[in-house]
Amino acid sequence: MQIPAFAALCFLPFVLPLCLYTVFTDMRDMRIKNHAVVALFAVYAVIGLFVLPLDIYLWRYVALIVVLVLGIAFNMAGVLGAGDAKFAAAAAPFVHIGDLRFLMALFAANLLAAFVAPRLAKRTPLRRLAPHWHSWEAGSKFPMGLALGGTLAIYLGLGLFYGA
Numbered sequence: 452m453q454i455p456a457f458a459a460l461c462f463l464p465f466v467l468p469l470c471l472y473t474v475f476t477d478m479r480d481m482r483i484k485n486h487a488v489v490a491l492f493a494v495y496a497v498i499g500l501f502v503l504p505l506d507i508y509l510w511r512y513v514a515l516i517v518v519l520v521l522g523i524a525f526n527m528a529g530v531l532g533a534g535d536a537k538f539a540a541a542a543a544p545f546v547h548i549g550d551l552r553f554l555m556a557l558f559a560a561n562l563l564a565a566f567v568a569p570r571l572a573k574r575t576p577l578r579r580l581a582p583h584w585h586s587w588e589a590g591s592k593f594p595m596g597l598a599l600g601g602t603l604a605i606y607l608g609l610g611l612f613y614g615a
Contacts, residue, residue: 477596
């Protein structure tokens with residue numbers, strides 16, 4: 452992995468709770484909350500300034516813009532929700548460009564798990580722990596925040612041990 456281990460170490464304590472909160476709210480309400488996205492952006496804006504070289508720090512804002520534009524296009528096409536697009540854009544600066552292929556594979560695995568896991572869990576006693584979650588009855592939709600938040604958290608966690 453190309454992400455500096457020090458950067459992963461500094462980002463993870465702030466990003467992990469936001470990822471878990473995003474997973475929770477998306478499972479419960481089928482919505483990614485704007486304040487979670489803003490907080491994720493703020494973590495990068497503040498912590499990134501101290502842990503990344505200035506040129507890399509600034510270039511990663513380009514990744515945010517590119518992912519946001521693509522997310523808006525996908526949202527307009529009905530492929531994903533607006534919250535998903537905003538979360539992906541806010542998460543983009545945390546990813547080292549050299550890890551993009553790895554991240555895509557990790558996201559694919561998380562996407563599959565996010566599609567299958569709620570459908571299986573709603574048929575088990577686990578459903579009784581949260582009977583009013585909207586994700587149980589989402590039909591053809593599924594909580595993309597589960598895949599997005601999980602991917603970012605796992606990526607930074609792996610960056611601690613396998614980062615440059």
